[in-house]
Amino acid sequence: MPRHAQLPAYQDIVRAEWVDYNGHLRDAFYMLIFSFATDALIDAIGLDDSVRKARGRSIYTLEAHINYLHEIKEGAKVQVQMRVLAHDAKRMHLYLEMFADDRDEPVAAGEQMLLHVDTSGPRAAVFDDDVAARVRALVDAQASLPAAGFAGRVIGLPRPTRT
Known part of the structure; x- marks a missing residue:
């Protein structure tokens, strides 16, 4: 996703309490940052x-996937850019890319399936x-963007071949 595109965005700084024993952003906090970014989209x-x-x-999150692409450390300035890849009457398929400092390539990418709910149930x-x-306006505004680079990936190991 081009960093210059006019997309909903969220900014933060990697805090000391988010860093693990290797000095890197702990894996759970990538999701926390993506979650804060999703809150910004929900407001938007x-x-x-x-x-x-x-x-x-x-909005409830039904499913989330994260690709950890590059390590980042305490104090890194991060920005998350978001786009809606698809939607229907009740759901949004959200794509997020996290950038750090002045890097042109994302340090992480994520997808979320979000569900709109009536909280009195709760029910969809x-x-x-x-x-x-x-x-719809957001999707239309993003229609000309290139394909989401890390969307739709499946986790798994290749099946062993029988000899």
Whole structure:
């Protein structure tokens, strides 16, 4: 994903308490940063805290995948850029890339399947019209971007061959 694209973004700094015994950002904190970025996207599509409370709506994460591409250390300035790869009436397939300092290549990439919910159930709910319109507008604005480089990867080992 080009860093210069006008995409929803989140910025943070790798904190000392997020660093492991190797001096690198601990694997769980990549997800934490992606989670904070997802919160920023949720706000950007019109589901900020006040709207979530007033409407009894929220977003739940159904599935998440992370590709750890490069190590980063305490104090690194990170930026997460996001795009919606696909959506339907209740779900969004979100793609995220994390950049550190002045690197042009991502240090991590992630995908999340998000579900819009009515919190009184909780149960899946169709996006409200205004939110659905913002999601569509975001997808349309990102339509000309190149393919998401690390999307759709499957984890697994090759099956052993029988001899």
